[in-house]
Amino acid sequence: MPMRCRKCRQKAVINMRQHRLALCKEHYVEWFQHQTERTIKKYKMFRKDEPVLVAVSGGKDSLALWDVLLALGYQADGFYLRLGIDEGIRYSEESYAKIKAFVEQHPGVKLHVVDVKETYGESIPEVARRVQRGKGKPCSVCGLIKRHEMNRVAYELGYPVLATGHNLDDEVAVLFSNTLNWQVGYLARQHPVLPGREGFARKVKPFCRFYERETAAYALLRGIDYMYEECPFSVGANTIYYKELLNKLEEERPGAKLHFYLSFLRAKEKERLFANWQKSQAELHACEQCGQPTSAPGRCAFCRLWPEDVLSKPEEAFVPLTLVAEPEAVK
Amino acid sequence: MSDVQKQAEKATVVLRRQTWEVEAGITARELLKKLNLNPQSYLVTRDGELISEDTIIRPGDKIRLVAVISGG
Numbered sequence: 001m002p003m004r005c006r007k008c009r010q011k012a013v014i015n016m017r018q019h020r021l022a023l024c025k026e027h028y029v030e031w032f033q034h035q036t037e038r039t040i041k042k043y044k045m046f047r048k049d050e051p052v053l054v055a056v057s058g059g060k061d062s063l064a065l066w067d068v069l070l071a072l073g074y075q076a077d078g079f080y081l082r083l084g085i086d087e088g089i090r091y092s093e094e095s096y097a098k099i100k101a102f103v104e105q106h107p108g109v110k111l112h113v114v115d116v117k118e119t120y121g122e123s124i125p126e127v128a129r130r131v132q133r134g135k136g137k138p139c140s141v142c143g144l145i146k147r148h149e150m151n152r153v154a155y156e157l158g159y160p161v162l163a164t165g166h167n168l169d170d171e172v173a174v175l176f177s178n179t180l181n182w183q184v185g186y187l188a189r190q191h192p193v194l195p196g197r198e199g200f201a202r203k204v205k206p207f208c209r210f211y212e213r214e215t216a217a218y219a220l221l222r223g224i225d226y227m228y229e230e231c232p233f234s235v236g237a238n239t240i241y242y243k244e245l246l247n248k249l250e251e252e253r254p255g256a257k258l259h260f261y262l263s264f265l266r267a268k269e270k271e272r273l274f275a276n277w278q279k280s281q282a283e284l285h286a287c288e289q290c291g292q293p294t295s296a297p298g299r300c301a302f303c304r305l306w307p308e309d310v311l312s313k314p315e316e317a318f319v320p321l322t323l324v325a326e327p328e329a330v331k
Numbered sequence: 332m333s334d335v336q337k338q339a340e341k342a343t344v345v346l347r348r349q350t351w352e353v354e355a356g357i358t359a360r361e362l363l364k365k366l367n368l369n370p371q372s373y374l375v376t377r378d379g380e381l382i383s384e385d386t387i388i389r390p391g392d393k394i395r396l397v398a399v400i401s402g403g
C-alpha cells in the first residue's frame with residue numbers, strides 16, 4: 001500500500017514523520033505556504049501592510065522564503081550582499097545568477113544589491129585576510145558584515161522588517177551548540193522574532209518551524225533553481241556537524257528536533273527561562289560611527305574592521321543598487 | 332544471465348559527483364540506508380520529481396539524491 005496524500009489520497013511525494021503527515025505535490029505546496037502564514041501570525045512577525053526585506057543568498061531557504069511571501073501576498077523585496085567569494089568555484093557569481101533568474105521569473109519584484117568590495121574596497125576574503133578576527137576562516141567576519149549591512153540597508157530604505165530563511169535545523173544546531181557551551185547570552189536572545197529598536201528593523205524567521213528537508217522539498221517542487229553548492233568556506237563547519245548529529249537522533253526518534261526547539265521556546269515563554277538575564281543585559285549603545293546598536297560604547301565591531309577614510313566616503317557611495325523585474329520578463 | 336540483463340536489474344543513483352549502481356526493487360528509504368546515508372538528510376528524486384520514502388526503485392531508474400543540509 002503506497003503512501004497516500006492525507007488530503008486527496010493521491011500518491012504522496014513526501015512524508016513528515018514528526019507530523020505523521022504525507023502529502024502529494026499540490027497539497028504539500030499548499031500546506032507549506034499555509035504553515036508559513038501560521039508561523040508569521042503565531043509569533044506576530046509582520047502584517048500584510050508592512051514592507052519586508054528578505055535577505056537572499058541564492059540558497060534554497062532564502063529563495064523559498066521569498067517565493068512563499070510573494071505567493072501569500074506580502075510586500076516582500078529582496079536584499080543580496082555580494083561577498084566576492086570565488087575560491088575557484090565562482091561561488092558568489094553563481095549565487096547572484098540564481099537570484100537574478102528568480103527575480104526575472106517574478107515580475108515587479110524589487111531586489112536591492114550591495115557589493116562589499118565596491119562599497120568598502122575589499123571583498124570578504126580580502127578583509128578576512130587583513131584583520132585579526134578573520135584569521136583562519138572568514139566566516140566570523142562574513143557574519144558580522146552580513147548582519148551590519150542587512151541592518152543598514154533596511155534602515156536606510158525604511159523597511160520595518162527583515163526576514164531571513166533560517167529553518168528549524170539551523171535554529172536547533174545553534175541551540176544545541178549554545179547549550180553545549182552554556183552560552184546564556186545567546187540562549188536568552190534566540191527567538192523567531194527579535195524586536196526592532198531605534199529605527200532598526202525587527203528580525204524574523206518565518207521558516208523556524210520547518211525541517212531543512214521540508215524547505216528543500218518546497219524549493220524542488222516549486223522548480224526554484226537555487227545554489228546547491230555550499231560556500232567553499234563552510235566545509236567542516238560546526239553547524240554541519242551538529243546538523244548531522246541531530247539528524248541521527250531524529251532518525252531514531254522522529255520529532256526530536258521539533259520537540260527540542262519548541263520546548264525551549266515554551267520554557268522561555270512560560271517558565272521565564274533566562275528572562276532575568278535578558279533584562280540585565282538589555283542595555284545597548286549606539287555605535288559612534290554608524291549608529292547601529294552595539295554592546296560596548298565607541299565604534300561597533302563592523303566599523304572597527306575598516307580604516308577611517310573608507311567609512312567617511314560620501315553617502316551615495318553606500319547606496320545599494322536596486323533592480324526591478326520588468327513586466328515583460330514574465331515567462 | 333547476461334551482463335546486459337544484469338545491468339537492466341539495476342538503477343543508477345547520483346549524488347553530487349558520485350554515482351552508484353544499485354539493485355532495483357527496494358524502497359527509496361532502503362536505498363539511502365544501503366548507501367549509508369541518513370534519510371533525514373537527503374531527498375530522493377526520479378526524473379527530476381520528488382519521490383516519497385516508500386517508493387520502489389525500478390530497474391533503469393535514474394535517481395538523483397539531493398543533500399538538504401547546508402552550512403549557513
Ligand SMILES: [Zn+2]
Nearest residue numbers: 005008024027
Ligand atoms: Zn493531495
Ligand SMILES: [Zn+2]
Nearest residue numbers: 287290300303
Ligand atoms: Zn558602527
